Amino acid sequence: MDGLPVVVVGAGPVGLAAAAELVERGVDPLVLERDGQAGAAVAQWGHVRLFSRWPELIDPAARRLLESRGRQQPDDDAYPTGAEWVQRYLRPLADALGDRVRFGAEVVGVARRGRDRVVDAGRDVEPLTVHVRGGSGVAVVHARTVIDASGTWGTPNPLGGDGLPAPGEREAxxxxxxxxxxxxxxxxxxxxxxxxxxxxxxxxxxxxxxxxxxxxxxxxxxxxxxxxxxxxxxxxxxxxxxxxxxxxxxxxxxxxxxxxxxxxxxxxxxxxxxxxxxxxxxxxxxxxxxxxxxxxxxxxLTGFRPDLSWLSEVRLALDTTLQAPVALAPLIDPNVHSCGTVYPHGERELSHPEPGVYLAGMKSYGRAPTFLALTGYEQVRSIAAALAGDRESAERVELVLPETGVCGGAGLTAVTAGSGGGC
The missing domain is CATH 3.50.50.60 (FAD/NAD(P)-binding domain)
Structure with missing residues (x-):
């Protein structure tokens, strides 16, 4: 698989950060984005002001890439809107990455070349096949690794209390x-x-x-x-x-x-x-x-969930409750805590039984809420380090998130509300 790119799905904040981290380490990325511009999902909530200041919204490798091209990024303590995040950071970053970002390219499936998910033999030596729908139909891109940073914006949770649309919901x-x-x-x-x-x-x-x-x-x-x-x-x-x-x-x-x-x-x-x-x-x-x-x-406004349908032919190890990687899920489970404390995690916790497949960014959280850009940036920095052969850097994950000031289970009901919770 030498010479094959690392395919990054999604040209949002975490997907573009992954590409910048890979470029800095001499690894060739290819970002596939189904929409016609970077930060398309963010642009849809462009009227919303973020909780984070500019320094917490810019990936370090991305900043260095932009500055090397003469573009200075905001250093102030202002809280940008989603639209400002797109205009002043995400689109310039995509421009700096150049032809490593391909727009109008919707990933509709990922598999192992010549093998469905049932076949064991040869999975570790065959490349991944990324099925991409574009203007001329579906084409296949071969990849050594796939980083799925496509987010969850496209799949909001329904109103129905059991996780499915309630009877009458679609009609209304x-x-x-x-x-x-x-x-x-x-x-x-x-x-x-x-x-x-x-x-x-x-x-x-x-x-x-x-x-x-x-x-x-x-x-x-x-x-x-x-x-x-x-x-x-x-x-x-x-x-x-x-x-x-x-x-x-x-x-x-x-x-x-x-x-x-x-x-x-x-x-x-x-x-x-x-x-x-x-x-x-x-x-x-x-x-x-x-x-x-x-x-x-x-x-x-009941949150979002990951779309896993186009990953059905690769072997993912997902928590049965959150649909997040099994090693990450206990750290972010809202039934247990909502303190804002997420223990440091990176490439090792985000790995799956399928070699070379990672979920990163909001999608890695499955159905858990309260994801910060800082978390995604550290995730892809660790993944990029591992792909570049720098295991020491990949394992040295340092993630310090701002505390929410709350310590209790977000999933409490009337019955359990008095039983307490902990971080």
Whole structure:
């Protein structure tokens, strides 16, 4: 397999960082991106301001590559929006990588040449085959290694409380949105102003939605907001506040808490959606028989999940709960802790039984939330070091993440909420 490239799937923050790390170590990468530009997924939430400052959003090898080409990166402590992250960093980085990045190239499958996942013989000597759909059909690229940094943006979780779309959910698709809308746009404000809007979810996207919708209520008092929580109580949903080492993240929780305490937002806890009843206005019914009626719009901000369908012919060792690599899963399981503490991990923890296949970035977290760019950058630095033959550097993983100020299981229910949790 000498001379074959390392194929990186996805030209987002972690995919481009992987390419920069590989280039710096003299390893040839090929980045395949299905969209027509770098950071396409980030651009879709370009109106959202990040919790991290610029220094925490730029991969070190990427910075060195850009500076070698005369482009200085932001060094200030500002918090960029997604759009600014794309314009000032991701697209320039893709330009610096040049023809190592191929756009309009959708990876639809990865396998081992001449062998499906059942065959043992020769897996360690045959290259990986990357099936790529482009303008002229499907072609095959041979690779020594595949780093899947395609993220999870394309596969949001459904509203249904059992992980599948609830009966009636698909039929109401025109009134259910699975991503945080940009309420600075006139069309979005018209869509939600004066309506009964339900927000389902307890993560940062849901909290952000509560803040901007509360502002909308103050401008349009006939707007009604209902917040649905699957857990039995609010508990530590608002985060660590002043104890959060990412100040912007802590401040968001405080603003959301203030909006809820103002009385302008109705809160329904222990609500796991069992069905959606269509009609002129929707009704949501929970597994316990709770009913939220006269609903105009639903923001189902319940997180994302990895798309593993095109990896069906390679052998992955995934945790049965999180769909994350088995060695990583215990470190990030939200049923156990939500402290923001992730133990150092790199190439070894991200390896699979299939030689040369890695999941990196948000996709490596499976269904676990709260992923930071710093984590992805350290992951791909370690992988690049291993591929370059520098095992010492690959094993020397140093990852210090900002604490959330919260220590408890994010998956607590009304029954277990009093039992405590730990990091």
């Amino acid at each position: 698709a025109d009134r259910i949105t699975y991503r945080f809308p940009d309420l600075s746009e006139l069309d979005a404000r018209v869509r939600y102003a004066g309506k009964h809007v339900v927000v389902a979810g307890s993560g940062h996207s849901a909290l952000s939605a509560l803040v901007v919708l509360d502002e909308l209520v103050q401008e349009h008092p006939d707007t009604r907001i209902t917040w649905l929580l699957r857990r039995g109580r609010i508990g530590e949903t608002f985060g660590g506040g002043d104890a959060d080492q990412l100040p912007a993240r802590g401040a968001l929780g405080q603003r959301a808490e203030a909006a809820v305490l103002s009385g302008r937002i109705d809160v329904v806890t222990g609500f796991r959606t069992e069905r959606v009843e269509p009609g002129d206005r929707l009704a949501l019914v929970s597994t316990e028989g709770q009913r939220v009626a006269d609903v105009d719009e639903v923001l189902a």
